[in-house]
Amino acid sequence: MRDGDPGDRADPLWQALALLRPRLPRLLLAIALGVGSLGSALALAGVSAWLIARAWQMPPILDLSVAVVAVRAFGISRGVLHYCERLVSHDEALTGASNARAQTYRRLVARPAALRVSGGELAGRVGADVDELSEVLVRAVLPIAVAAVLSVAAVGAIALISPVVAAVLAICLLVAGMLAPWLAARGAAAAELSARERHADRDEAAVLALRHGPELRVAGRLPGLIAQTRARQRDWGAELDRAAAPASLGAAAPTLALGAAVLAAAVVGIGLSPTLDAPILAILMLLPLSSFEATTALPAAAVQLTRSRIAARRLLELTGNPRAPEPAGRLRRASSELVPRPSNPPVDRPPGPEPDGVDLRADNLCSGFPGASGGFSGSLDVAAGARVAVTGPSGAGKTALLLTLAGLIPPQQGCVTVGGVALSNLNEAQLRSRIGYFAEDAHIFETTVRDNLLVVRGDCADAELQEALRRVGLGEWLAGLPGGLGTVLTGGASAVSAGQRRRLLLARALCSRAPVLLLDEPTEHLDIGDAEPVLDELLRVGGLFGPERTVVVATHHLPAGFAGQRIRVPG
Template sequence: MTRPVAPRQAAATAATTTAPDPAGKASPAHTPDEMTASGATADPSGATTDMSPPTVDASGVTAGASGVTRVAGGWAGVLLTAARPAGPMLVLAVVAGVGAAGAAIGLIATSAWLISRAALHPPVLHLMVAIVAVRAFGISRGVLRYLERLVGHDAALRTLTELRVRVFRALAERAPAGLAAFRRADLVQRLVADVDAVVDVLVRVLLPVTIAAVVGAGSVLLVGSMLPAAGVALAVGLLVVCVGVPLLQGLVARRADGLLAPLRAELSTGVVDLLHGLPDLIAHGAAGARLAAVADTDARLRAAERRSAAATGVGAAVTVLSSGIGMLVGLVAGAVAVRAGRLDGELLAVVVLTPPAVFEAVSGVPAAAQRLAGAREALRRIAAVFAAPLPATEPADPAPLPTGPHTLRLAGVHAGWSADRPVLRGFDLTLEPGQRIALVGPSGAGKSTVAALLVRFLDPTAGRITLDGVDLRDLRGDDVRQVIGYLGEDAYLFDTTVERNLRVARADATTAELEEALRAARLLDWARALPQGLGTPVGEHGVLLSGGEQRRLALARALLMPFPIMILDEPTEHLDERTAAELTADLLRATRGRTVLLITHRTEGLSDVDSVVHVGRGCAPR
């Protein structure tokens, strides 16, 4: 039966840290234990499966990766979807902008007529309408311009906020399994700089182009009604500025504009990698080469920006030239018409001075076209985030969460970080209430994949995973993660205090509860001895703590939540044998009374577990 699904909601368990390592190799089948039937079948050929994360191109998107797709015209869909809620405000901004530009042109035209007419010394009453019109145009121009900027930027910033939230939600829905094709720095670039490009598109592209189209058409009709030849000349000049110049700029800087967003992402990624890996790079004498690579990326970015700026300069020059030619044509044609008696002398000034005001109103079109060319790539990169597949889908009609005691069962599960390259084949495992099982196996055997499946970071491609008989795919991911806690291999510690890192799990936890969690993780005496106690900073990624302290602090954070089931994924990774054995014992002691799945590649220190399941080597019950 087909399972209806809805977009997965963003969720994060209190103990959730970094993504389980998607790298893995298939392992041979092993025999099931009669108490914890566990099986993992490799590819029948026995060949290993390379599950390392795919490589990325300069844009941060996998080249040909199955996990990320680019949809033709997707950038336009992203823009329209984001701008739709602000549609009425954008329409108001366009109306105000047209009014402001029209008032500016009306001010110039009316002033030109008024001065020319006044030179003939008519009765002052004949000038009163023009005088009032000049005042009205002058006042309304400023008011409408302010309104256009206020409403337009408000709409753009609201759209920016909405789109940024949507992008973040899309990232959260796909994390961690669905983001293997992206670099972290590149994701930050997409969330920040690429989303900022939307403001440019709305405020500096859509608004000026729409306003220019309306004002330009109206001005051609106005001038053409007085002198057809001048109207034709103005229309030709506007076509040159609004169509010809963008095409010329495209020829000059199309490639450069398309490279700006990817090069900025590449530079951001390079700088972040350089900063994070600086100690190792210095130790191996490779800092110079890495710095040179970053400098090369920066040089290519500067070159693209210079080429883009050159195109902008060409557009500005052609716009000024077109304005001057339009004025000159109007002057010559108007003078001929006045001599022939086909045009009043007062209107000659209007015909000559109106085109510069019109060209000023449409002068933003070439720059808008160039900004759109640069923003398209940024919007495509955002579209690629939305196009990334959901590794776990939320049910349209979720089942209620079972009340427990909870039994977890995996039956015939096939799963992997790529749909066409499963790591697990026919995997079986049962976790009874209160049972403590160690899942042991080499790197790449699929242990972390099991953890991702159990906390609904990933859905199986075949088989079933049930919680008290209810398929996990019928439960909301947030509900599952209220029952199953996950302590990852590299628990993320925020660059803040010990207390605030603990409160990530429970913001309302009392000081006594924090201390109890630290006591269970054997960190209470350590925390009390810190210079500022629980208010002591831990540094970025917990750099001010030792490896053992980092893992114990992550354990304390996980223990703050009353998870009946705990998944401990490689908690002793990168620790020496003695520290690893002590931490394993403390983990099992602190989680006594809970169902525990301890994932590790070590066999030492497992005397307190009920059963040891060797992935790929059979099962050894203990």
Template structure:
């Protein structure tokens, strides 16, 4: 199970109550209107109808007001739950294990995006409607029983069948299509992410057209998967209409027979028939609720798959994995990844050492760093930090700076604060000066508080690399694993950055560190 209460029971009381009051007002409006119409047909004194006329107006307004309130509170609960889930998911992923590191970006985007949305959607589309239908159904049958227990029995059977049969058919239909839809969403997300994230490289390398064709194919598969699930709605809606029709027919037969036998007024008959019609409004949405529940269950299972492979909440080191303040990084007979060109790796880096690996793209440099950081498991040999597996020590000890680390669409200050949330302006400007961005930031209209409105797209390739390096230098990690830190820099800028990284005393939070740099030949 997900280690967080995504949906808290107490949060559901308000939306269920508001939804119930909405439908009760709607049913009461129908009942009073039925009485008013049939009574007015008898042409009584106008004063006899005054209360009913006023009640119709009041109930019409009440229904709209409570519907609005129900939408507000139910969506507030759903959005708050999704926010809590994402916060916990990202905290867990900060200490992610090998199974998560091996996932594609498309898989992670789907699970942390649409899958969390699908789980939260269960609140609005499944849990609240089911709760409202249960309460409203009981109230409707109870009121009908006050007028005729025979009609109440027919109505109760009809409501139960309308709640169970269409929902079961819809859930069964969507369950069969859900696996295909989930795979299609994942493939589509991965294809679009590749086109957007690697646009420059794809254009330069001539791979944009094949990538766009792959994205287009994934989009068509996604659309077909969505169409395959449309039958679920059709099956549920059709069976619901049949049961609704049969129930109303039964109510007409029972109530009509009693009316013809005498002893009941036209108002009695009209109220029972229209009450039965209105009562089905609550259960008519249950097939869609079953679809949402089934999709939410699949999304939750996929989300649990990610979180099971993640570290403990708060990225707490494993018991006993306490390293020194000057840890040693060792790799013995290390083999990693698949089909890498770097061969078996042997490293013995005492604290403060510098190590550089220069190899062409696709040779396994990034995979090596991820293995040294404990994100991916070695295929052979071992990696240790002061004798412990890097996967068992805190993420603040061994820091892997990815080539595609994210630049957020927020201020320069907030992007740097990911390295050290408590960093002062002086500390930030120190590292910006070291990476050659101090003058650029000083010229910005808001300085450190300038918003990078388009995230990484607001920066040149070189500025992005410098900003990411400044963020790394603000951390307190004693071991830095840097993936392509001088990519997109000109020869002079790259030489300056590499010279700075090779100094014994680095700028930032910690002067002495172990630094491992991987880059391609220039």
């Protein structure tokens, strides 16, 4: 977000709660069960103190029967209610994590290349950061709410006996419940942020080693990268240890406050001993011990708030603010690389006006990523059914142009329309039903061949899938698989060669019903002898795709005799 935007001043944790979609009734139920559990502990302390002191006076046994039953009831209910609270709160946390991860994926699908972050960092954000965000409900919100209710109840109960002790207890509870957590959170914030960056560095190195292991081994760099990953793992652990040190100081404060409250109760109790009955005096002196049970979790809750807020900020950098339309802006990574964030992403937007046809047009267009050199500048007109080749040197901005035409990143200048309607006015369903973008490095999932093709359109019949594979040159490969379309590609992309992967991605494009297809380097990893015929089929009207479909291909070279439209990205 730009400096000075209102979103900068809003708490990212509050904004990211929309990703969790917490269920208020379930959360209130968890808080009620938590209050009941620790309230039973508080009542157990008071009734036990009364029972011990009253039994010392040797009254008739019937005078103690109600207290004896109450002690048993509170002892049992404490454990039962605590177990129920764990069930409800963890169910809510797991559901929230599932919601946050699903919404994060959904928003990233709308702009898969909008954020140029590495695979390791992306995995860390949608993995560990979502977990940290979801834990705010169990480890922060719930303990804070329970401690607030029980602290008020404990002070109110003591005030009925001694207002002086109640005042001291209130001050000590404020120290344990507010000052100590604030110190813990303030001390841990910087260290936690540094630990997050170390964690991201470790993930980046690990993913790089896993993804390019064979090439790195041939180059002799794999052992060094593994050693670097281990070093980053140790650095991450050291940062976590440093982050825990301030929390330990904050955790000590409630113990000191507890000692002060008990000491004050003892001193006042001694002074009131001539006027108070022994059972009441025992309650006055022992009840503060249980009053601090709820506050002992607050320093850890404050640290969890810090961790969750950092995680929320990192997730919002990926997804934008899910509570409001997202302003155009930029995301600055730890490496200071500037990357764009699309304005007005078409997620969950009401349908816009229906385009009249699928002609792609742009006037005074300037595409590219902010801070990056090169890019396309000018106007273009791609008629329905055209075959267009986007050429230019590596890094010139061919991919950025395709992403702009697909509506996945905003143009730096100008406007792209399809059928006379600006892409920014269409929602996700309208956009994807007309324009399909197929990336050069699209993911191959570790599942069946069938499922890897169905990701583009779920209603394809097996016959259609088989025909698509045959047309891209994978017919013999499919026939040689033990399970045909049901064969699991163990290891994902590592289960196929680079050329087979490229053809498999082309088969996905064949299964798509989008009338406009944007293909990024579709023959990049094919042999020279195979790339030429495939590229010719792609760019020939009536070739691999029907004449009614528009095909825009980003490529480094053109097939012989190509007479279609050409867009040059100079770089």
